[in-house]
Amino acid sequence: MSANGKPKFAMYWAAGCGGCEIAVLNIHEKILxxxxxxxxxxxxxxxDAKYQDVEAMPDGSITxxxxxxxxxxxxxxxxxxxxxxxxxxxxxFGSCACQGGIPGLANLSATESLFAAVYDGISTDSQGVRPxxxxxxxxxxxxxxxxxxxxxxxxxxxxxxxxxxxxxxEPHQIAAVVDLVIQALHGQAELPPPGSIIGASCSTVCDExxxxxxxxxIRAFERIQNLAHIDPTLCLLEQGLPCNGPATxxxxxxxxxxxxxxxxxxxxxxxxxxxxxxxxxxxxxSVVDGSTPEEIERCLDGxxxxxxxxxxxxxxxxxxxxxxxxxxxxxxxxxxxxxxxHD
Amino acid sequence: xxxxxEPVLIGFTCNxxxxxxxxxxxxxxxxxxxxxxxxxxMCSGRLDPTFVLKALASGADGVLxxxxxxxxxxxxxxxxxxLRRYLLLRRMLAQMGIxxxxxxxxxxxxxxxxxxxxxxxxxxxxxxxxxxxxxxxxHNGAAPHADATAIKEGTA
Numbered sequence: 274m275s276a277n278g279k280p281k282f283a284m285y286w287a288a289g290c291g292g293c294e295i296a297v298l299n300i301h302e303k304i305l306x307x308x309x310x311x312x313x314x315x316x317x318x319x320x321d322a323k324y325q326d327v328e329a330m331p332d333g334s335i336t337x338x339x340x341x342x343x344x345x346x347x348x349x350x351x352x353x354x355x356x357x358x359x360x361x362x363x364x365x366f367g368s369c370a371c372q373g374g375i376p377g378l379a380n381l382s383a384t385e386s387l388f389a390a391v392y393d394g395i396s397t398d399s400q401g402v403r404p405x406x407x408x409x410x411x412x413x414x415x416x417x418x419x420x421x422x423x424x425x426x427x428x429x430x431x432x433x434x435x436x437x438x439x440x441x442x443e444p445h446q447i448a449a450v451v452d453l454v455i456q457a458l459h460g461q462a463e464l465p466p467p468g469s470i471i472g473a474s475c476s477t478v479c480d481e482x483x484x485x486x487x488x489x490x491i492r493a494f495e496r497i498q499n500l501a502h503i504d505p506t507l508c509l510l511e512q513g514l515p516c517n518g519p520a521t522x523x524x525x526x527x528x529x530x531x532x533x534x535x536x537x538x539x540x541x542x543x544x545x546x547x548x549x550x551x552x553x554x555x556x557x558x559s560v561v562d563g564s565t566p567e568e569i570e571r572c573l574d575g576x577x578x579x580x581x582x583x584x585x586x587x588x589x590x591x592x593x594x595x596x597x598x599x600x601x602x603x604x605x606x607x608x609x610x611x612x613x614x615h616d
Numbered sequence: 617x618x619x620x621x622e623p624v625l626i627g628f629t630c631n632x633x634x635x636x637x638x639x640x641x642x643x644x645x646x647x648x649x650x651x652x653x654x655x656x657x658m659c660s661g662r663l664d665p666t667f668v669l670k671a672l673a674s675g676a677d678g679v680l681x682x683x684x685x686x687x688x689x690x691x692x693x694x695x696x697x698x699l700r701r702y703l704l705l706r707r708m709l710a711q712m713g714i715x716x717x718x719x720x721x722x723x724x725x726x727x728x729x730x731x732x733x734x735x736x737x738x739x740x741x742x743x744x745x746x747x748x749x750x751x752x753x754x755h756n757g758a759a760p761h762a763d764a765t766a767i768k769e770g771t772a
Contacts, residue, residue, distance in 0.1 A: 381711060429754060551666040554708065558700040564686065564693075569700050579708040592666070592673040594754065597713030604752035 280336035282311035287342030293367035296441030348418035373589020380595025422602035440539030446472035473524030482527035489560035494575025520553035550583030634682035640729030661694025
């Protein structure tokens with residue numbers, strides 16, 4: 274408890290786009306309840322704060338920490354460990370913290386090919402430059418965070434109390450979670466068991482989607498912009514569009530398919546699904562109409578980037594976690610790190 | 617180094633055909649290398665691609681999926697589903713840097729013990745030539761969904 278007797282609240286933005294931070298403000302007047310019930314002690318996007326201030330806090334003194342973004346570099350990991358130590362309830366907030374999210378797709382490539390794309394591509398003037406974790410200047414030594422070969426989810430680095438999926442989590446779900454935590458603080462409600470997924474449902478997006486579903490026979494997967502006509506009442510997958518609804522956790526209200534856009538799977542795997550991509554792959558392949566390898570391959574050509582389609586948000590949290598090059602680079606780094614710290 | 621490498625393959629067999637083909641190979645004393653660990657499913661259509669990914673992520677060097685010939689599925693057409701899933705999975709695994717020889721789909725009827733033994737032998741040699749997959753395990757950090765109460769006690 275702080276001087277004014279309020280429980281403390283923190284939020285941190287790691288490797289993500291920052292949309293989760295905006296989403297918290299998107300709960301409208303509920304944000305006043307957050308302010309009325311919590312003292313915000315650390316929230317870099319909203320207020321000035323130094324990491325040293327957090328280090329100086331007693332362990333376990335922050336009641337609730339929302340952590341959004343994945344673990345891309347050593348700074349993200351340091352903050353994850355620090356906030357874990359200082360927080361009673363640590364929430365992996367949003368798709369990136371829960372499953373790696375879009376930045377996790379970089380796990381398909383090893384570091385050098387990522388750097389080549391970023392620093393040698395047409396988007397920059399500084400051709401051939403590579404970030405250096407340590408750099409000498411006349412004034413002394415400069416340090417920047419070390420880039421990791423494999424992006425990790427928050428739970429792959431520290432234990433996480435609750436997972437709140439979504440890119441970003443839907444405002445009504447955030448508001449419901451805020452309400453629940455406030456009630457629990459006043460002894461009027463019980464928090465779910467640690468490790469629970471909160472602010473989402475247990476079924477799939479298809480369950481919430483009002484579009485009509487019949488037997489699916491897909492002759493060709495199409496890109497949405499190539500279809501002349503899209504039936505507004507019929508299942509998008511049935512129309513040959515790779516909609517991720519069948520494998521994706523419900524809770525968003527099936528907003529995208531209702532608006533005529535494909536579900537991209539931001540709420541992550543539905544209840545009981547070990548590997549999101551495998552489940553989605555299974556769902557897509559099962560409805561392909563074709564019995565010879567040639568017919569099937571022709572239909573599958575409509576999914577030009579299967580790994581990106583199946584793991585748009587969940588690659589870092591999948592069984593393989595990424596491509597072989599990145600995973601092996603990480604293993605080599607860990608071996609050399611262990612060797613260096615063994616004597 | 618690769619001289620001493622013995623690949624570990626996981627083989628998924630169908631109760632109605634390939635499992636019996638393996639059985640037939642056994643009773644007929646047809647030899648195949650012991651590098652494959654056969655698991656019986658009721659049908660190749662039962663094969664969730666998760667099984668393949670889990671096998672590869674947990675240390676297998678290759679996965680063999682077997683089922684009834686097209687048109688001969690005990691459950692009418694589930695082997696076609698297995699084929700479709702396999703073809704899509706193969707595309708995805710290629711993007712992740714896994715050689716196509718490491719995951720194969722083979723049809724084998726209950727009478728084809730010799731054929732199954734040959735396919736297993738060939739795949740073991742193919743994977744031996746590729747070398748270990750040795751998919752890196754996740755090292756530091758906690759398991760997902762780890763019990764948070766235990767940690768809080770530890771850090772308090």
